[in-house]
Amino acid sequence: MNFLSLFVLVPVLMMVGLFLSKNLTQIRAVAVTGASLLLALAVGLVFAYLGERAAGNTSEMLFAADHVWYAPLNIHYSVGVDGISVAMLLLSAIIVFTGVFASWKMEFLEKEFFLWFCLLSTGVFGFFISLDLFTMFMYYEIALIPMYLLIGVWGSGRKEYSAMKLTLMLMAGSALLLLGILGIYYLSGATSMNLLEIARTGVPAASQNWLFPLVFVGFGVLGALFPFHTWSPDGHASAPTAVSMLHAGVLMKLGGYGCFRVAIYLMPQAANELAWIFIILTGVSVVYGAYSAIVQTDLKYINAYSSVSHCGLVLFAILMLNQTAMNGAILQMLSHGLMTALFFALIGMIYGRTHTRDIRQMQGLMKIMPFLGVCYVIAGLASLGLPGLSGFVAEMTIFIGAFIHQDAFHRVFTIIACTSIVITAVYILRVVGKILYGPAADHQHIDAGDARWYERTSTIVLILAIAGIGLAPLWISDMISDSLLPIVQNINL
Amino acid sequence: MEYTLFIVLLPFLSFLFLGLVGKRLTPRAAGYIGTVVLAISTCLSYITAWHYFTTAKVDGVFEKLTPLNFTWLNFTEKLHIDLGILLDPIAVMMLVVITTVSLMVHLYSVGYMHGERGFQRYYAFLSLFTFSMLGLVVATNIFQMYIFWELVGASSYLLIGFDYAHPEAVAASKKAFIVTRFADLGFLVGILILSFYTGTFDFERLTSGDASLFAGMEGLSFMGCSVVSWALALIFMGGAGKSAMFPLHVWLPDAMEGPTPVSALIHAATMVVAGVYLVARLFPVYYLQAPDVLVLVAIVGAVTSLYAAIVACVQTDIKRVLAFSTISQIGFMMVGLGVSGMEGREGLGYMASMFHLFTHAMFKALLFLGAGAIIHAVHSNEMEHMGGLRKYLPITHITFLVACLAIAGIPPFSGFFSKDEILAATFHFNPALGAVMSLTAGLTAFYMFRLYYRIFWNKASHRDHAPREAPGSMTVPLTFLAAATLVAGFIPFGKFVTSDSAEYIIHLDWTVAAASVAVALIAIGIATLFYRRESPIPDRLASSLRGLHAAASRRFYLDDLYLFVTKKIIFNGISKPVAWFDRHVVDGAMNGFATLSQRVSYSIRGFQSGQVQQYVMVILLGVLLIAVLALFI
Amino acid sequence: MDYSNFIYLKEELSLIAVIVILLLYDIFGSKKSLNYFQPAACLLFAAHILFTCCPAGQTLAIFGNIPPADQANAAASVYPTFSGMYNLFPLGSIIKTILSVGTLIVLLQARDWLEEEQTRVRRGEFYMITLFTLLGMYFMISAGNFLLFYIGLELASVPMATLVAFDKHRNHSAEAGAKYILTAVFASGLLLYGISLLYGTTGTLYFTDIPAAINGSPLQIMAFILFFAGMGFKLSLVPFHQWTPDVYQGAPTPVTAYLSVISKGAAAFALVTILCKVFGNITEHWQPILFWITIATITVANLFALRQQNLKRFLAYSSISQAGYIMLGVISASATGVTSLLYYILVYIFSNLAVFGVITIIERRSGKETIDDYNGLYTTNPRLSLVMMIALFSLAGIPPLAGFFSKFFVFAAAVEQGYYWLVFIALLNTVISLYYYLRLVRAMFINKNENPVAAIRSDNYTRLGLLACSAGILLLGILSIVHGEIYRHAVGW
């Protein structure tokens, strides 16, 4: 069996294990073992991948395997990875790992929580290893639906409303997507739903013009494309910590990855023709999210809007349709995934101690919980693009890439997108100043302790990853960049 | 000269060490570790300087050496960020300046910050800052510079907000970061434009004078200016932000909320001259490709300089006075660069500017450290709480006086030599501008001595206990810097640092020198008259020029304007409506779909009436409708 | 007449045998032995299923008397017997097996209800009537002549009325029965009128002969419309659907279950048979009609379902909208279409019966049948809630449950024929349907309830039924062999 399938199998086995486990200790043991295994797998995959490439293997997808599943519709179970999927798998594994630790202390229904959590992971990992449109879509939906219960049962605030809104909007997106996928398959006349195969056959240009928006918007809903992003603030605000992490950290990346893997890769002509519409939308997203974040008072809302802005940048960069910008987009996905997960983890931990997320009610937390405070500052600095942390690498690559277009339209939007780095600084520093700094006021907060070991594990792993990418970006950037080549060539044909 | 790597790397290691395990160390140990590491770094940079200036000269020109350079990140085939070390005269000079001042500040802080909470953290941040600043000056390419530029900004943010329980400090750090960040946006866009057309970030290629690099930009213009001018102007905007040039200077006075040694290090000697350094670094590009931007640099420098000098005259917080004085002096440096030419004697302004940067670093650090010693003694920043301190703080007094004389431009103190060269170059460029700068120099002398007299002379304010002189760890740096201020002027600077890297023999322009000394003396005289003893003249003057005085005290309302723009326009005018729009219009539309379906669902409930006859009726009508549609359409 | 033809009636004969045995048992069995009536009936019926679907029986039935030369053809196509009155074809056997399995599950679920005081004495009737309707469906499916078709149809629907009115003492049951029989007879009147017109214009009632005489004259189209209205009634398509909610609500729950899946599945298959075999020449006339009917069915049903409180009523609307999705398979009228149709029916049977199984047991034990009554069900009845949830998700089309696959396949079939708009609207409706399915999930898992349904110990029959359903829901999608097998037989059909 192909070892990529382990990425799906491990979470499934985890689910079985969870189902059988009897007490909290066993549940935790299963979760930690599984998550560590996944992380080890992902790291191993990175080395294996780089090794193969170094050994001169130049095929587009490595470790590919293919089994016919539904022969009548030419649906195959086919897996394979290129540098981009490897990067995304690594991201997912890190976030699943840290998510387990971040949800160490659940208050009720632990088993069910982890069951859904594993199902979500299954979907996420499956999505990234899939090469077949059908399985890709299937995993995509598998990843979406557990959100409903995870938010609805374990969430807080207006959880039912948020969960419902999130699920319905994302499902509406996936409805468009399904039509798009079917259209692509039937109109391309390909003999299988395999991505590479369809890319080779090509979709007729006339059909691309209506399929492209369908697919792009379909994935874009999950990628928080303006104006379909409104599920995100409410959803994140209501979700429990680990779910916010996984959702903002990985699930939203499914959107970006899909946009680029399906919409751009398979429909290059339409991408060239219609990119301008979406550049306007994403350009708006970037600035709009940032401005909205400035006035929010709920920590999670701030971060959610910040995600709108950052994910907008991802889609924006993808639409620039050149290697550098796309490379930046993938890096931004990684970077945003890690730092937003860190943010949500920290917010969850702070909330667990202060029982409020309203920044007006918190002050001087740095004194009370220095570890969390420092981590929050690091996350903030990463988010506003400090060199040495991952955000900088991604943003700079995007801007350089976006600037390759010479016409006024692209230039203007690139510069508009650039301004987000200032606005980001404004809202990040505002929050940091309000909640961490100043004298510690609330007695209830003063009694709260600093991070526990499992919380430390979770944050430290994330910070290490952020700093790792930020300090030594070359290997991952080159890995992604090489894999982008076939896609870019497809666009420029 | 690979060992130069360690100059940069050691502070970083010290940062990591102190940052990660600092809490486990005693404060004293942390302070010593930081200081010792920096001392090693300083020694290394001295060795580097000696090594470089003795060996790197080929055919009378200092070569650019790149002992280290590796690719850090690839963008496109041509564009990639390298990290490396570039040694040329200005870089080496900056290494010396930064490590020296930083070492002094490290040493000084052992005494000054004694007993502060977060002492270890403080040293970690100092190390981080030093690392960033060193990385900035040895940058081999513009993007490396930008990277360290940002790091410098962040570490400055951390240091200003060091006392985070103090709301003013937090606000000031935020302001500093955001204003400079805004300027950096310009820098970034400038880099984007420049690199896109030239296809390189590399300083060596950019400054090689190779016109073919810029061929792609030729003939392109935007809003009446050529694209290359735009690019360089935007890059200058970044420099202006860091160097607190008008109108982006607003953050610097507020940044005085940080610990005083930090002000000495960051906001006097090192970080704030980064902008000057940036322009100097790209000077050939400015000069050859966009001379018009150089004029802009000169004008901005002059305006800043004059403006800051005027404002400095009415400040009452001693650190604020020093802050405005810094702004003003950096203005001088900018003017020096702006009026400079490239070759030979034309390059006077450049040389002078760098010279001034060097001397200013010493005496301004001295001033700040002295101010720190004073504040340490009286626990206040306000002039009215001081007065008559000369008896209590003899060492501080003498060293402070030396610095004041230097900044006022009195020979033989170092400031005289460097400032005089700038004035000479300015007069050579444009007499009117020269006059303005001379006036500014006079104002400088006036406000510095106003400061001096009100601290050390004048009437002593009421005190509970007598102020005591600072401990040795603080006075040693003061003495060292005073000595440096005394001798620095006699360094044959033109031998080392010039615009074309060839030797330049300094000739004092005696007319300019005499005039400026005269102006300075007159200004000092007025200050003596006004402030040596308590005198009614200043108040009377202030009331007769009430409008001007009030405006100057409020810094000509610039801060209010910024506040208006940020609070009223951005916060209330943009963000709030945007957030409202998002919740009510965009989200409202999404919710609207849901409500609409619900409404429709309720409005059609009557159709399911429960009457079987109606059901049959509907079936029949359905059949008829289908029949009509199928047969007639 | 060659009596050997009767061997082709293997399925029908075996069912008749079951009915006769049960009849005799019910009449002549001693009081004591009648205690075993239900298990015996179920076992007997299960044996019938095994017999009809076992490969040996299959081969015998198909190849028994066919000359060897035709055998290759016959495996995948229609083999007329009784001079064309009765058609023998593998696809028919498959659908019959599917329906029988569904019926068996219904019987298992009905057991608890039948043990009740009032129905206990009449449980024999229930079995026989149910099996007779099934027999009717068998004939309807295999009919090769409108006369046999009509008789099968009536045999399937007239006894159904007595089932609906089975709870003699419940007003609602009687009312539902009356409504059902009145509308059913009216609809069969329309259908008959259609058949009579068809006869008048073609001069024959044999399916094989009619196509030659079909020329698309207005009278024939009118005949088609009338016929379609009659079938639309059985399938409860809008606007022929209004009896559905009332009858579903009033009828005993097991009967509702039977009505909603088995009867609907048979009608759908019969419809597609006739559309393809009889009206195959005038596709361009009936496809637009089906197009609009499908849209109306899905949309109207969803809109009505949105605000339902009574679960059975809610499921009635849900099943109307499901019928709309079934129509997507019908309208495609291709091999993939028919495959997806059959597959959809199969999955739909399992999913819907799982829901009905849970509803039945809860209604029986607690008398509660509104959505709000299900609040907090998970706290007391986790297993029932889980089964209900996967069933609902399957109905909503969420992977990896079978419902996702079946929905995907009908959409694929429709897109293959170019019905993009139809699929688009259907997809948007899936979002609405997801909303109302999630409402129930929300009630069970998220909503709090002070006084939830008490913990229920269900009987073994129900458990078995639910287990079968759950297994079907979980496995049918992943095991592609089922779909592949159907497709293999559908290709030449």
Added chain:
Amino acid sequence: MEELHLEYYLVASAIMFFAGVYGFITRRNLLAILISIELILNSVDINFALFNRFLFPGQLEGFFFTLFAIGVSACETAVAIAIIINIYRNIRNIQVKNLEQLKD
């Protein structure tokens, strides 16, 4: 004597059909409704017989269909009446307006 054309009969059967429909929709008594339904079914029977007799005189298919349809409609009526009796037992009334409890 003029021969009776097919059309005459067809019109008669159509009138019968619609009379049945009209009766179904307007009658208040369940039994009356049932009778109306019989009208509908019988109109269909007439149709079959007519077509067979006039258009395809050589066959018997239509006649057979008529016979079967009559038989089936008898069954339907029997079941319907059984249910109506049941209703009568429950509520002592067979007015159709009493069958409106299940709605919405």
